[in-house]
Amino acid sequence: MTTRTTRAARDTRNLLIAAAADLLDQGGPEAVTLRDVGKRAGVSHNAPYKHFANKEELLAAVASRELAGQVQAVAGLDRTHRPIELLRQTMHGYIDWAQRYPARFRLTFGAWKQESGELGAAATAARGKLIATVKAAQKAGELPSGNAERLASLILSLAHGACDLALGGHLSKEGKGGADPDMLVNDLIDLLHARRPKKRGKSA
Amino acid sequence: MTTRTTRAARDTRNLLIAAAADLLDQGGPEAVTLRDVGKRAGVSHNAPYKHFANKEELLAAVASRELAGQVQAVAGLDRTHRPIELLRQTMHGYIDWAQRYPARFRLTFGAWKQESGELGAAATAARGKLIATVKAAQKAGELPSGNAERLASLILSLAHGACDLALGGHLSKEGKGGADPDMLVNDLIDLLHARRPKKRGKSA
DNA sequence: ACCTGAACACCGTTCAAGT
DNA sequence: ACCTGAACACCGTTCAAGT
Numbered sequence: 451m452t453t454r455t456t457r458a459a460r461d462t463r464n465l466l467i468a469a470a471a472d473l474l475d476q477g478g479p480e481a482v483t484l485r486d487v488g489k490r491a492g493v494s495h496n497a498p499y500k501h502f503a504n505k506e507e508l509l510a511a512v513a514s515r516e517l518a519g520q521v522q523a524v525a526g527l528d529r530t531h532r533p534i535e536l537l538r539q540t541m542h543g544y545i546d547w548a549q550r551y552p553a554r555f556r557l558t559f560g561a562w563k564q565e566s567g568e569l570g571a572a573a574t575a576a577r578g579k580l581i582a583t584v585k586a587a588q589k590a591g592e593l594p595s596g597n598a599e600r601l602a603s604l605i606l607s608l609a610h611g612a613c614d615l616a617l618g619g620h621l622s623k624e625g626k627g628g629a630d631p632d633m634l635v636n637d638l639i640d641l642l643h644a645r646r647p648k649k650r651g652k653s654a
Numbered sequence: 655m656t657t658r659t660t661r662a663a664r665d666t667r668n669l670l671i672a673a674a675a676d677l678l679d680q681g682g683p684e685a686v687t688l689r690d691v692g693k694r695a696g697v698s699h700n701a702p703y704k705h706f707a708n709k710e711e712l713l714a715a716v717a718s719r720e721l722a723g724q725v726q727a728v729a730g731l732d733r734t735h736r737p738i739e740l741l742r743q744t745m746h747g748y749i750d751w752a753q754r755y756p757a758r759f760r761l762t763f764g765a766w767k768q769e770s771g772e773l774g775a776a777a778t779a780a781r782g783k784l785i786a787t788v789k790a791a792q793k794a795g796e797l798p799s800g801n802a803e804r805l806a807s808l809i810l811s812l813a814h815g816a817c818d819l820a821l822g823g824h825l826s827k828e829g830k831g832g833a834d835p836d837m838l839v840n841d842l843i844d845l846l847h848a849r850r851p852k853k854r855g856k857s858a
Numbered sequence: 859a860c861c862t863g864a865a866c867a868c869c870g871t872t873c874a875a876g877t
Numbered sequence: 878a879c880c881t882g883a884a885c886a887c888c889g890t891t892c893a894a895g896t
Contacts, residue, residue, distance in 0.1 A: 462860085478765065483888060494862050496890075501860095505889065556765065559822050561682065561757075573824055581831075599831025603816070604838050607825075608808070611815020618763050620777055621811075627785075627803025634808050641845055666879085687869060698881050700871075705879095709870065 463501045463511075465491040470512050474553040482509070510566035513558040517572035520547065524579045534592035537583050538639055541609045545631045548613035555613065580606060594645045601642070608638050667705045669695040671715050678716065678757040686713070714770035717762040721776035724751065728783045738796035741787045742843055745813045749835045752817035759817065784810060798849045805846070812842050 469490035473482045484505055485495040502508040523543050527536055548555040562569065584602045587593040593601065612631035615621045622628055629637075673694035677686045688709055689699040706712040727747050731740055752759040766773065788806045791797040797805065816835035819825045826832055833841075 478767070484890090485888075493860095495888095496863090497861060499890075553765075559818060559824065561760065562822070563682070570823075577824070577826065597831050597833075599826060600833040600837075600841070603819075603825055603831075603833045604812070604841055607815035607819055607835075607838055608812045608842075609815065610819055611811035611813065611817075612807070613815075614763060614818055615807075615811055615814055618766070619774075620763065620781070621807055622781065622803060627801050627807075629801075629804040629807045631811075633804075634811055637804070637808055638812075638842075641849065644849070645845065688871090689869075697879095699869095700882090701880060703871075 462491065462493060462497070466493075466498055466501060466508060467511050467515060470508055471515075471554065474512070474557060475551060478553050479557065484508075506562070506564060507566060509557060510562065510569045512554070514566070514568045514572040516547075516551075516554050516558050517569070517576045520544065521572075521576050521579050523547075524583070532592060533583065533587035533590045534639065534643060537587050537593075537605070538636070540580065540583055541605060541635045541639075542632055544606075544609055545613055545635065548617070549631075552617050556617070559610070559614075577602070577606075591647055593642050595647060605635070605638060605642075609635050666695065666697060666701070667715075670697075670702055670705060670712060671719060674712055674716050675719075675758065678761060679755060682757050683761065688712075710766070710768060711770060713761060714766065714773045716758070718770070718772045718776040720751075720755075720758050720762050721773070721780045724748065725776075725780050725783050727751075728787070736796060737787065737791035737794045738843065738847060741791050741797075741809070742840070744784065744787055745809060745839045745843075746836055748810075748813055749817055749839065752821070752835075756821050760821070763814070763818075781806070781810075795851055797846050799851060809839070809842060809846075813839050 466487055469487045470482050472490065473486055482505075484498050487508070488495040488497050491497070498505070498508055502511065520543070524540050527539055527543075529536070531539070581598050581602045584593065584605070585598045588595055588598060588601075609631060612621065612634045616623075616631055621630065623630065670691055673691045674686050676694065677690055686709075688702050691712070692699040692701050695701075702709070702712055706715065724747070728744050731743055731747075733740070735743070785802050785806045788797065788809070789802045792799055792802060792805075813835060816825065816838045820827075820835055825834065827834065
């Protein structure tokens, strides 16, 4: 099972990642100190340096795990639904994640000074999953044709922006004009669906 | 001119804000230390505490100034254009600001632990400006009818999300699928424009 | 190969004191 | 009313030393 790293080392590594994620959830970014991460993982305050080059690399590992979880969630979706409903569920899952774990969401898409290869790969994988879903919906005639990557960027940007603004209280939740991220994603998907190619002169 | 605060105090306050913004632009959030802010403003490292309760309040003042600048920019737009073009220019201005000053953009919409009344008011003013622009475009029949606040949230969420993703390199700039925030905003506005109320049976 | 404890430089914040 | 210098607690990181 273990190739080069021992089982104990991999356990410690995962414990450190889990500890960082927990601290993030409970107290935000500034609550994630290497000292508390170590304490929570049952090791000394600088044991993390045996598994990560520095604090940012530990945080990058947390972010990578989150993106991998997103890919997993999409892969586990019920494939009996129509492709456009799969797309809708994918985005609602994304929004649900952002709202349940706001600190992880902001960390994942936050500012990284040093590019982590693992994080970049996880992001590419997640983006690939979304593009495939968009392509399937296009093939089924449920979305307008055109570049799938650009369409995916449109949908993801909206969902992402709505989540980020909502977390900051910039979406004016109260009143009749209040729109949460789920509603806005539905609005856009409905808008796109209305522009789908008409197969047999069916009125839009 | 000065009501209760002296001119010197107001100058120092503005110098501190400007110094913080400069440090933010040059070295990112972690470059903004109270010590360097003071040094750049020509005062001691804890003079900021005479003008702001703590570091976060200084940063909130920076963010408020940025939002006020956005409102100013919209107010200065050429009113001879059609309303929907004003909307387009407003969003392009927003995107341009985010790309020129990424650290200010992320600070402004970042995580605030203590609600600053000034920042909240600035955000409300900026949102109000956008909603008014959307309403004007609706009245001119250039956007679909419906709740203007919700439509404004849709457009702002897209622009905001596209900027945030682009800053993190999550928008796959290269290749034919590459779409930058300006293109995505144009896509959405065109999509909405195509769904505008048809006045005299003009084909969409 | 992995971990520890001491140490260093740095930061936000407080406080007593000055004008 | 505004500012300063010293001090405190805390943090990321390094290093010598242990198994």
